[in-house]
Amino acid sequence: MTATTKVIRKPQRTMADQSYVIELVKGLGVTLKHFFKGTRQMVTGTTPDLEKHPYADGIATVQYPEEKRPYAQRWRGVHRLTHRDDGSPRCVACLCCSTACPAQCIYIKPAEYAEGDKRRGYERYPEEFVIDELRCIFCGFCVEACPCDAIRMDTGYHMTALDDRASFIYDKAQLMSHVGQDGTQKSANPRHEPGDPTHPGVTRLHGGH
Numbered sequence: 001m002t003a004t005t006k007v008i009r010k011p012q013r014t015m016a017d018q019s020y021v022i023e024l025v026k027g028l029g030v031t032l033k034h035f036f037k038g039t040r041q042m043v044t045g046t047t048p049d050l051e052k053h054p055y056a057d058g059i060a061t062v063q064y065p066e067e068k069r070p071y072a073q074r075w076r077g078v079h080r081l082t083h084r085d086d087g088s089p090r091c092v093a094c095l096c097c098s099t100a101c102p103a104q105c106i107y108i109k110p111a112e113y114a115e116g117d118k119r120r121g122y123e124r125y126p127e128e129f130v131i132d133e134l135r136c137i138f139c140g141f142c143v144e145a146c147p148c149d150a151i152r153m154d155t156g157y158h159m160t161a162l163d164d165r166a167s168f169i170y171d172k173a174q175l176m177s178h179v180g181q182d183g184t185q186k187s188a189n190p191r192h193e194p195g196d197p198t199h200p201g202v203t204r205l206h207g208g209h
């Protein structure tokens with residue numbers, strides 16, 4: 001068996017290449033071109049419309065927080081708990097979201113509705129609902145897992161820089177206070193309340209099958 005040898009020739013570089021002077025001047029030329037272009041746009045107020053052309057060839061620096069780029073509809077921001085018509089949470093404390101959460105950052109304490117409430121026996125409600133937004137990896141699995149469209153990440157808020165960990169732990173009241181990008185605390189998906197003729201459920205109390 002004969003060994004084959006592959007000869008890799010050293011690239012031939014001229015003195016000019018090796019000095020890098022020409023490449024350095026070219027690079028500075030690109031920098032100066034963008035510097036003057038940006039300055040002219042700033043002086044004449046002709047900055048590109050970032051909403052229409054987010055990656056337009058011009059000044060792409062956004063003067064945050066005075067200027068904000070609009071978030072996409074499907075962008076995953078801080079969570080919210082959606083409301084029913086009566087203002088109570090849509091959540092039925094089924095624990096699907098906390099089970100699906102890979103970061104294990106959702107805590108729910110389920111409770112039964114009070115005696116006489118038409119929802120008692122059909123479903124529960126979250127007495128406590130806590131999300132540790134610092135542990136959250138914003139994967140959206142909780143939203144996908146929810147059978148009631150009760151948890152959403154369409155707030156358009158991203159986490160603010162805070163100086164203590166406790167401020168990142170959102171409780172039920174805080175999660176219910178958030179609004180979606182449409183400005184409401186509800187969900188457009190229909191909800192069939194227990195007692196409605198459209199409600200498909202049966203009660204555990206009355207032994208339906």
Ligand code: SF4
Pocket residue numbers: 097100101102103104105106131135136137138139140141142143
């Ligand atoms: S987005 Fe992902 S990590 Fe965050 S709470 Fe939901 S399931 Fe958990």
Ligand code: SF4
Pocket residue numbers: 090091092093094095096097098108145146147148149150151
């Ligand atoms: S938010 Fe949805 S998935 Fe989570 S406990 Fe409530 S109803 Fe179940």
